Amino acid sequence: MKRRPFLQTLCGAGLASAFASAQTASEKAPAKKLGWALVGLGSLSTHQIAPALLKTRNAKLTGLVSGSPDKTEKWSKQYSIDAAHIYSYERFDEIIKDPAIDVVYIVLPNSMHKEYVIRAAKAGKHVFCEKPMANDAEECREMIAACKEAGKLLGIGYRCQFVPHHVEAVRLAKEKVFGQVKHIQANFGFQSGDPKQWRLRKALAGGGAMMDVGVYALQSCRMLMGEEPTEVSAIETKTDPVKFAEVDETVNWQMKFPSGRMAQCCTTYLFNGYNDFTAVCERGKFSLGPAYSYSGLKGTCSGGKNYLDMPDVDHFQLEMEAFSQAILDGKEFHPSGEEGLRDMLVVDAIYRSIQSGKLEKVAPV
Amino acid sequence: MKRRPFLQTLCGAGLASAFASAQTASEKAPAKKLGWALVGLGSLSTHQIAPALLKTRNAKLTGLVSGSPDKTEKWSKQYSIDAAHIYSYERFDEIIKDPAIDVVYIVLPNSMHKEYVIRAAKAGKHVFCEKPMANDAEECREMIAACKEAGKLLGIGYRCQFVPHHVEAVRLAKEKVFGQVKHIQANFGFQSGDPKQWRLRKALAGGGAMMDVGVYALQSCRMLMGEEPTEVSAIETKTDPVKFAEVDETVNWQMKFPSGRMAQCCTTYLFNGYNDFTAVCERGKFSLGPAYSYSGLKGTCSGGKNYLDMPDVDHFQLEMEAFSQAILDGKEFHPSGEEGLRDMLVVDAIYRSIQSGKLEKVAPV
Numbered sequence: 001m002k003r004r005p006f007l008q009t010l011c012g013a014g015l016a017s018a019f020a021s022a023q024t025a026s027e028k029a030p031a032k033k034l035g036w037a038l039v040g041l042g043s044l045s046t047h048q049i050a051p052a053l054l055k056t057r058n059a060k061l062t063g064l065v066s067g068s069p070d071k072t073e074k075w076s077k078q079y080s081i082d083a084a085h086i087y088s089y090e091r092f093d094e095i096i097k098d099p100a101i102d103v104v105y106i107v108l109p110n111s112m113h114k115e116y117v118i119r120a121a122k123a124g125k126h127v128f129c130e131k132p133m134a135n136d137a138e139e140c141r142e143m144i145a146a147c148k149e150a151g152k153l154l155g156i157g158y159r160c161q162f163v164p165h166h167v168e169a170v171r172l173a174k175e176k177v178f179g180q181v182k183h184i185q186a187n188f189g190f191q192s193g194d195p196k197q198w199r200l201r202k203a204l205a206g207g208g209a210m211m212d213v214g215v216y217a218l219q220s221c222r223m224l225m226g227e228e229p230t231e232v233s234a235i236e237t238k239t240d241p242v243k244f245a246e247v248d249e250t251v252n253w254q255m256k257f258p259s260g261r262m263a264q265c266c267t268t269y270l271f272n273g274y275n276d277f278t279a280v281c282e283r284g285k286f287s288l289g290p291a292y293s294y295s296g297l298k299g300t301c302s303g304g305k306n307y308l309d310m311p312d313v314d315h316f317q318l319e320m321e322a323f324s325q326a327i328l329d330g331k332e333f334h335p336s337g338e339e340g341l342r343d344m345l346v347v348d349a350i351y352r353s354i355q356s357g358k359l360e361k362v363a364p365v
Numbered sequence: 366m367k368r369r370p371f372l373q374t375l376c377g378a379g380l381a382s383a384f385a386s387a388q389t390a391s392e393k394a395p396a397k398k399l400g401w402a403l404v405g406l407g408s409l410s411t412h413q414i415a416p417a418l419l420k421t422r423n424a425k426l427t428g429l430v431s432g433s434p435d436k437t438e439k440w441s442k443q444y445s446i447d448a449a450h451i452y453s454y455e456r457f458d459e460i461i462k463d464p465a466i467d468v469v470y471i472v473l474p475n476s477m478h479k480e481y482v483i484r485a486a487k488a489g490k491h492v493f494c495e496k497p498m499a500n501d502a503e504e505c506r507e508m509i510a511a512c513k514e515a516g517k518l519l520g521i522g523y524r525c526q527f528v529p530h531h532v533e534a535v536r537l538a539k540e541k542v543f544g545q546v547k548h549i550q551a552n553f554g555f556q557s558g559d560p561k562q563w564r565l566r567k568a569l570a571g572g573g574a575m576m577d578v579g580v581y582a583l584q585s586c587r588m589l590m591g592e593e594p595t596e597v598s599a600i601e602t603k604t605d606p607v608k609f610a611e612v613d614e615t616v617n618w619q620m621k622f623p624s625g626r627m628a629q630c631c632t633t634y635l636f637n638g639y640n641d642f643t644a645v646c647e648r649g650k651f652s653l654g655p656a657y658s659y660s661g662l663k664g665t666c667s668g669g670k671n672y673l674d675m676p677d678v679d680h681f682q683l684e685m686e687a688f689s690q691a692i693l694d695g696k697e698f699h700p701s702g703e704e705g706l707r708d709m710l711v712v713d714a715i716y717r718s719i720q721s722g723k724l725e726k727v728a729p730v
Contacts, residue, residue, distance in 0.1 A: 182636040183615070185550055185629070233598045235724065239625035250548070252619045252627045260604035262617045264550070264629045271547040273645035280638035357724040359600065 034324045035100045037063025037085070037125075039092070039116055040107035041071045044130070048294060049107060050079065052316035058324040063101040065092055092116070096123035102327065103128055105157075105320075109204035110211055114139040121150040128323050130157040132215050132347065133340025135206035137363065140344050144337035154337040155323040158219060161335055162318035164310045165288055165297045166223070169279070172286055172307055173224040179282025181224055182261060186217035186277035188292050189250070189268030195243050199269070208247030210350060214267030215343050216292045220277040221255060221263040222342065229255035229263070229346055231361055234353040239270060253350050341365060399689045400465045402428025402450070402490075404457070404481055405472040406436045409495070413659060414472060415444065417681035423689040428466040430457055457481070461488035467692065468493055470522075470685075474569035475576055479504040486515035493688050495522040497580050497712065498705025500571035502728065505709050509702035520688040520698045521705040523584060527683035529675045530653055530662045531588070534644070537651055537672055538589040544647025546589055547626060551582035551642035553657050554615070554633030560608050564634070573612030575715060579632030580708050581657045585642040586620060586628040587707070594620035594628070594711055596726055599718040604635060618715050706730060 036059050038045045053061040063085040066072050072086045085100050095101050104120035106113055106129040114134050120127045127147055133156050134140050147154035160166045173181045189209055198204040199212060222228060234253035238244045250268040257263070266274055276289030284302025291297060294315060299308020326333035345363050353360040401424050403410045418426040428450040431437050437451045450465050460466050469485035471478055471494040479499050485492045492512055498521050499505050512519035525531045538546045554574055563569040564577060587593060599618035603609045615633040622628070631639055641654030649667025656662060659680060664673020691698035710728050718725040 183631055183633070183639070185552075185631070187550075231600070233600055233619075233722075233724075235596070235598055235619055235621055235627060237621060237625040237627055250627065252629055254598075254600055254617045254619060254629070256600055256602060260602040262600060262602055262615065262631070264617055264619070264631060266548055266550070266627070266629060268548070271645060271647060273650045274548070280636060282636060285638045357598075359598075359722040 032328060033058055033060045034102040034327060035060060035062030036103045036105055036128075036320065036324075037061075037065055037087075037095060037098075037101040038105050038107055039065040039120070040109075040112075041066045041068065041075060042107065045107045048316050049105065049320075050075075052314050052320060055314060055317045056321050056324065058328060059103070059320050063087070063095065063098065063104075065089065065095075065104075093119055093123055095120070095125060101125060103323065106130060109198045110206040111135055111204050114143055117143045117154065118146040121147045121152050121154070124150065124152070126153045126155075126323070126327050128155045128157060128320070129337075129340070131340065131343075132206070132211045133337065133344055135211075137341055137344040137348050140337060140341035144341060147337060153323070153327055153333050155319075155326070155333045156335045156337065156340040157319060158335045158339065159315035159319045160216065160219060160292060161223070162322055163297065163315050164313060165291075165299055165308050166220075168307055168310065169220075169277075169286060169288060169299070170223050170226075172301075173279060173281075174226060176281075177307070178279075178284035178286060178302060181279045181281050183280045184221050184224055184263040184277060185265070186220040186263065186291075187266040187274035188213040188216045188276075189266065189271065189274045191272050192243075192269040200243065200247055202246040205247055207347075207351070208244060208249060208251075209267040209269040210248050210251045210347060212269075213292070214251060214253075214265065214350075215347065217265040217267060217277065218343055218346055220291065221265065222346075224277070224279050225257050225259075225261060225263065227257050227259060228342060229257050229362055231256040231359050232346060232349045232353055233359045234350040236354045244269065248354075251350065251354065253353070255346070338365065397693060398423055398425045399467040399692060400425060400427030401468045401470055401493075401685065401689075402426075402430055402452075402460060402463075402466045403470050403472055404430040404485070405474075405477075406431045406433065406440060407472065410472045413681050414470065414685075415440070417679050417685060420679060420682045421686050421689065423693060424468070424685050428452070428460065428463065428469075430454065430460075430469075458484055458488055460485070460490060466490060468688065471495060474563045475571040476500055476569050479508055482508045482519065483511040486512045486517050486519070489515060489517070491518045491520075491688070491692050493520045493522060493685070494702075494705070496705065496708075497571070497576045498702065498709055500576075502706055502709040502713050505702060505706035509706065512702060518688070518692055518698050519702040520684075520691075521700045521702065522684060523700045523704065524680035524684045525581065525584060525657065526588070526700055527687055528662065528680050529678060530656075530664055530673050531585075533672055533675065534585075534642075534651060534653060534664070535588050535591075537666075538644060538646075539591060541646075542672070543644075543649035543651060543667060546644045546646050548645045549586050549589055549628040549642060550630070551585040551628065551656075552631040552639035553578040553581045553641075554631065554636065554639040556637050557608075557634040565608065565612055567611040570612055572712075572716070573609060573614060573616075574632040574634040575613050575616045575712060577634075578657070579616060579618075579630065579715075580712065582630040582632060582642065583708055583711055585656065586630065587711075589642070589644050590622050590624075590626060590628065592622050592624060593707060594622050594727055596621040596724050597711060597714045597718055598724045599715040601719045609634065613719075616715065616719070618718070620711070703730065 278287035286301040295312040349360040643652035651666040660677040714725040
């Protein structure tokens with residue numbers, strides 16, 4: 001367990017700059033593996049994140065935080081995690097004394113993000129937090145401040161920012177391969193099942209479809225426009241007011257950007273079918289659909305060449321490798337807490353617009 | 366020129382009911398051909414409507430109304446129209462004495478629709494009017510009243526309502542072939558060329574992209590939802606405020622329907638690329654794109670069967686045959702003036718929302 005002192009020395013001595021990039025570093029030598037602890041052992045951790053950590057070249061699963069002894073027992077066997085690195089939520093702060101854990105990945109219901117990000121930072125750990133970052137922009141600011149004060153990196157689990165299809169789509173937009181992007185429609189939703197799940201409880205989820213999957217559509221618009229929306233108008237409906245008594249069921253919103261360009265989005269917990277974006281440009285268009293699934297993304301482009309025809313990758317592997325590499329290199333990480341804050345500023349304006357029935361300005365960072 | 370007295374007798378005697386339907390009538394015998402006069406000999410009349418009238422089984426071009434002697438001279442030769450059936454705008458009302466003209470098709474700039482529909486009705490002619498029906502709902506009411514008072518049919522040129530792709534799409538929605546339609550996105554726009562064209566002059570066009578092509582997207586949403594929107598929120602931008610000084614350039618709007626379902630639309634004069642609708646349903650989705658072109662419509666459906674894979678038809682031929690047949694059969698015609706009014710009530714609310722920055726209720730019919 002000499003990794004952290006070694007890394008601190010490495011970064012402290014400025015040697016991190018010797019790594020030209022994560023990619024180059026990876027090619028040169030097998031990377032050091034940072035220890036990651038997962039906080040919350042639900043479906044996402046079970047089926048996506050833990051399996052991905054078996055593949056990451058610079059990260060490995062070294063700790064577990066859960067309120068369920070059944071889960072930790074099963075996990076400890078499956079991933080060979082010693083009991084010394086397994087924590088309940090009550091004992092979570094003791095990770096400060098655990099050198100096997102460099103990074104804490106918060107995979108809890110949305111409303112718990114703030115508390116656990118701040119506790120993780122105070123325990124001296126770098127923090128990776130699932131989207132949506134928090135319940136609102138104010139919480140994001142507190143989380144950013146806590147990590148800054150602790151001198152630790154804060155990354156947000158916007159996995160799509162590491163997926164080649166999305167990276168290429170942003171390039172198509174930025175380099176104006178089809179001319180300037182003129183308008184975007186982006187949508188993500190699904191039919192939520194179990195009416196008892198935490199996603200439908202406001203106290204846990206903070207909000208509904210908008211918070212959970214709407215942020216993917218919002219991310220696409222912000223990334224592809226390359227600028228921040230300044231105004232939004234949003235409408236909400238609940239066609240199933242019993243099941244969705246506490247959280248939003250279906251939200252439609254439209255955004256104006258400083259350039260005058262606009263985008264429209266739909267998100268829902270009521271039905272399947274929306275999982276896409278389309279960017280209409282001066283000389284053609286490109287789209288991705290499915291756009292936000294873990295695999296099987298499918299792109300289409302105007303004209304002969306499908307720039308978005310790419311093989312599947314493990315989204316979680318990529319995001320965790322990137323965050324680990326930023327730590328190893330002593331560099332900034334993007335998407336940082338500020339990226340999460342920018343999204344939540346828009347989400348806050350969307351919720352305000354639903355309430356007011358008016359066009360609402362997005363608050364400045 | 367004995368057609369009208371004959372038809373009047375036919376309809377007056379109630380014999381029109383002998384025709385079970387337009388289709389049956391058409392199969393039984395060559396239909397009588399009603400005489401149509403075109404008011405306005407611009408691009409649409411030249412390239413679409415007049416050629417279509419050469420194909421209509423129950424209608425033929427028998428009159429011309431234009432302010433341009435050059436045009437009428439050329440047209441009279443091309444379509445063998447005698448000078449007796451050619452009118453200037455000033456002499457338009459004299460068509461009351463012209464038995465060769467049963468129907469007047471108003472193909473003028475939008476702002477002239479009201480005046481010419483009313484004058485045509487007062488001249489005792491059935492009136493077919495291009496979309497958008499008028500500048501606002503109030504004008505629509507006046508036009509409907511004038512035609513009712515004259516005892517003449519008023520039809521609106523919503524050609525898509527006769528196109529098999531759209532008819533089939535409405536069936537897919539109505540019969541819930543993919544389950545209930547849950548959400549619709551529909552868009553239509555194009556990059557407008559000549560900055561001097563009438564479409565960019567508010568005095569002639571009444572409005573911009575919203576009036577001209579936005580109504581196609583609106584029509585799709587209303588038809589596929591099978592109910593009328595009750596609330597809209599809309600935003601507008603002008604990225605080229607010089608060219609679009611007088612009319613709207615790009616409008617985004619979203620609508621709520623009584624069932625709680627929603628739809629979103631984009632219309633523009635700034636860029637090409639939007640010409641589609643997608644209906645997301647409980648068990649799949651269907652879409653059309655191009656959806657509103659004169660030919661080459663292309664549909665896609667979830668699952669194996671593409672219900673929307675159909676051959677091209679002449680949209681203008683179909684709408685004029687349907688209107689003619691309704692007259693011959695002494696029946697009501699749909700889409701009537703009330704259909705145009707319903708659209709304009711929504712358009713009025715959209716423009717109000719742009720101005721107020723608020724969610725606006727659609728006024729009742």
